Amino acid sequence: MSLNQVITMLGRRLRLALIGGGPGSFIGAMHRQASRLDDHFQVVSAVLSSDPTRSLAAGRELGLDEERIHTKVADMLKAEAARQDGAEVAAIMTPNDSHFPFAKAALENGLDVICDKPMTNTLAEAEELVRLVEDTGLVFCLTHNYTGYPMVRQARAMVGAGQLGDIRLVQVEYVQGGKAREDDPDPAAGPVPWRFDPAKSGPSLVLGDIGSHAHNLVRFITGLEVTEVAAEVGAVVPKRKVHDFAGALLRMEHGVHGCFWVTQAAAGVENCLRIRVSGTRGSLEWMQEHPQVLHFKPLDAPAEIRTPNGPGTLPLAARSSRIVAGHPEGFPDGFANLYSDAAEVIAARRSGRSADPLARHFPTAADGLRGVRFIDSVLASSDQNGAWTAC
Numbered sequence: 001m002s003l004n005q006v007i008t009m010l011g012r013r014l015r016l017a018l019i020g021g022g023p024g025s026f027i028g029a030m031h032r033q034a035s036r037l038d039d040h041f042q043v044v045s046a047v048l049s050s051d052p053t054r055s056l057a058a059g060r061e062l063g064l065d066e067e068r069i070h071t072k073v074a075d076m077l078k079a080e081a082a083r084q085d086g087a088e089v090a091a092i093m094t095p096n097d098s099h100f101p102f103a104k105a106a107l108e109n110g111l112d113v114i115c116d117k118p119m120t121n122t123l124a125e126a127e128e129l130v131r132l133v134e135d136t137g138l139v140f141c142l143t144h145n146y147t148g149y150p151m152v153r154q155a156r157a158m159v160g161a162g163q164l165g166d167i168r169l170v171q172v173e174y175v176q177g178g179k180a181r182e183d184d185p186d187p188a189a190g191p192v193p194w195r196f197d198p199a200k201s202g203p204s205l206v207l208g209d210i211g212s213h214a215h216n217l218v219r220f221i222t223g224l225e226v227t228e229v230a231a232e233v234g235a236v237v238p239k240r241k242v243h244d245f246a247g248a249l250l251r252m253e254h255g256v257h258g259c260f261w262v263t264q265a266a267a268g269v270e271n272c273l274r275i276r277v278s279g280t281r282g283s284l285e286w287m288q289e290h291p292q293v294l295h296f297k298p299l300d301a302p303a304e305i306r307t308p309n310g311p312g313t314l315p316l317a318a319r320s321s322r323i324v325a326g327h328p329e330g331f332p333d334g335f336a337n338l339y340s341d342a343a344e345v346i347a348a349r350r351s352g353r354s355a356d357p358l359a360r361h362f363p364t365a366a367d368g369l370r371g372v373r374f375i376d377s378v379l380a381s382s383d384q385n386g387a388w389t390a391c
Contacts, residue, residue: 006040006343009351014343016041017080017087017111019073019102020094022048022058027116031093031143032062034335038322040343044068045087047076073102077109089346092116095194096202100125103140107132112139112346114339118212118375119368121202126365126372133365139349141342142363144216146273148337150308150329151294153361154317155221155277155284158296161314164279167222170250170258171276174214180267185240196242204233205242207375210273211262215374216363217275218260221284224253226374229260230388231381236265248378251388291330319358338362 006013016035021028028048035041045068049055052071059069070076080086090106092099092115100120106113107129119142120126133140146152158164186196194200195209202208219225231248235241244265250258273288282298294306306312308321308329320337321329341359348355374391381389 006347009347009353013040013042014089014346015044015085015087017076017090017106018043018046018048019076019090019092019106020047020098021091023054025093028093030145030332030335031091031114031116031339033332034145034339035091037332037336038340038343040340040347041089044085045070045076045080047071047073073105077105077111081109087111088350089114089342095200096121096208097200100129103129104132107136107138107140110136110138112141112342112349114141114143114342115368116143117216117363117368118202118208118371119365120372121208123369123372123376126369130365130369137349139342139346140365140368141338142365142368143335143338144213144220144363144367145331145334145338146213146217146288147220147361147363148320148334148341149288149291150313150317150320151286151291151306152217152221152334153320154294154306154308154314155275155286156223156361157314157316158284159222159277159279163281163296164277164284165281167224167254167256167277167279169276169278170218170222170224170252170256172214172218172258172260173272173274174210174262175266175269175272175274176210176264177266177269179237179240179244179264182237185235185237186242198242201242202375203379204246204375206244206246206262206264207233207378210264211246211260211375211378212371213273214260214262214275215371216367217273218250218258219367219370220361220363221275221277222252222256224256225370226250226252226258226391228388228390229374229377229381230386231378232386233379233382236263246378246382248381291334292328316358316361 048058090111228251229248233246245263247261276285285295296304309325341362344359345355377391
């Protein structure tokens with residue numbers, strides 16, 4: 001969507017409040033860049049750190065008015081609600097345990113929400129957020145950013161159009177090596193980083209961090225739900241207390257079979273998210289480290305390569321590409337596509353207009369609930385030595 005469409009709906013950009021993502025945060029920078037790439041949002045207020053000095057300094061670097069730089073979310077929401085030009089959307093990029101209270105507070109104050117994954121650490125919290133989104137009618141966008149890649153959206157559109165026939169098999173893996181060192185099983189010195197603290201990161205580090213992405217990608221491309229899992233979860237690195245590995249067999253709707261495995265302890269691997277979907281008429285393969293290429297292998301015909309803006313690109317994928325054929329796009333662009341889609345839906349809701357249906361493919365609170373439920377089921381199955389467990 002172009003900026004002019006947002007301006008047509010609202011006469012201005014959407015006013016965005018940031019919660020988290022302050023100094024040193026990789027994901028915070030991604031959210032801020034995504035919000036500005038298509039110029040749909042104006043950052044007007046922020047809580048960037050609980051430390052007043054750090055929050056003020058970070059807010060100044062972003063060019064915010066000092067009176068709109070805060071250290072407590074409740075104070076920011078109260079101050080913004082009292083302004084005629086107050087924030088309309090909250091972007092949340094804090095440790096996992098605070099997603100629920102901050103999202104709940106934002107929704108209760110009338111703000112649409114863009115939230116990092118996983119949506120919550122517990123199933124009860126996820127169910128409450130879904131109810132609150134339904135009751136308020138507000139927009140909730142969960143930033144599973146890989147769903148914003150053009151070729152992932154091409155895969156979704158091809159499956160939806162029946163180009164693969166009936167889906168039979170799904171294989172998904174998300175493999176990283178950042179936690180592979182055996183001489184560093186857990187952080188030993190100083191305060192434990194929040195990701196290594198189950199009270200903050202959730203019941204499983206690997207499932208919350210990357211397993212949630214892999215599960216969401218399966219659902220996004222196939223349109224099918226996982227109904228049962230037979231799983232094993234644990235640590236590959238000796239003496240490690242948190243999970244760095246999970247594997248599962250999947251039973252899905254319509255008798256589809258699947259395989260799922262994720263790890264952060266594969267030495268030397270960088271960020272290999274890969275998926276294969278096979279149907280009665282052919283298969284699709286996509287790999288995040290080569291995001292511009294989608295392999296389509298039809299039954300009884302030569303293999304094809306699909307690229308953004310190339311032959312055969314479907315409207316959902318074409319909408320998501322900003323540059324001409326042959327030029328690379330990637331991680332920040334996927335984030336930006338979610339922000340832009342959410343912007344159109346939010347602007348349409350706030351102006352009483354209709355959004356393009358193609359803008360409604362971003363992950364929602366309902367998707368977040370499915371992700372939390374999947375994590376719970378995988379852990380329950382593993383606790384029962386891999387017994388089949390309903391999702």
